[in-house]
Amino acid sequence: MKKLVLSLALLVTSVTFAQQTDIEDIDINSDNSWLKAGIVAGIPVGDASDVSSFNLGADVRGQVLLNPNFAIGAASGYTHYFGKDGFDDFGIVPLAGFARYYFTPNGLFLGSDLGYGFLTGVDGNSGGLYVNPQIGYHNRDWNIYAFYQNTFAENDVDLQSVGVGFTYNIRFK
Numbered sequence: 001m002k003k004l005v006l007s008l009a010l011l012v013t014s015v016t017f018a019q020q021t022d023i024e025d026i027d028i029n030s031d032n033s034w035l036k037a038g039i040v041a042g043i044p045v046g047d048a049s050d051v052s053s054f055n056l057g058a059d060v061r062g063q064v065l066l067n068p069n070f071a072i073g074a075a076s077g078y079t080h081y082f083g084k085d086g087f088d089d090f091g092i093v094p095l096a097g098f099a100r101y102y103f104t105p106n107g108l109f110l111g112s113d114l115g116y117g118f119l120t121g122v123d124g125n126s127g128g129l130y131v132n133p134q135i136g137y138h139n140r141d142w143n144i145y146a147f148y149q150n151t152f153a154e155n156d157v158d159l160q161s162v163g164v165g166f167t168y169n170i171r172f173k
């Protein structure tokens with residue numbers, strides 16, 4: 001519950017900050033907007049560790065910088081959980097908004113995704129609230145980050161993992 005409250009507080013802060021920025025005056029260009037594409041790898045924790053030992057996936061994001069330090073965007077991708085001990089593989093397809101704070105043009109960032117995680121390969125459970133806080137390092141061309149991913153799925157199923165991700169920035173021309 002604390003994680004949910006923290007994520008909602010981050011989202012409210014992000015929306016409030018974005019409202020104070022005049023978005024209509026932002027000129028979308030290769031210096032402030034890009035597509036991020038990459039891979040993620042993690043280890044399931046909590047309930048998910050009972051049915052899976054490893055996950056691997058793709059991370060796709062569209063981002064726009066509202067100012068040199070604050071960005072918002074949309075995130076999706078696919079995370080595949082490899083089943084263990086007779087359990088089938090399954091996956092999560094997130095559809096989320098995200099916010100990131102960049103402390104410097106090259107260096108540390110903090111961010112979080114918040115949205116819905118659609119489950120694949122799981123009967124009787126379509127998914128639930130998706131939260132994915134991150135801390136990482138970035139430069140103009142790439143990002144590397146650590147994450148904690150949690151999907152609060154239906155029927156009291158929490159799918160959690162910790163891991164690392166790497167994305168490459170594809171600049172809009």
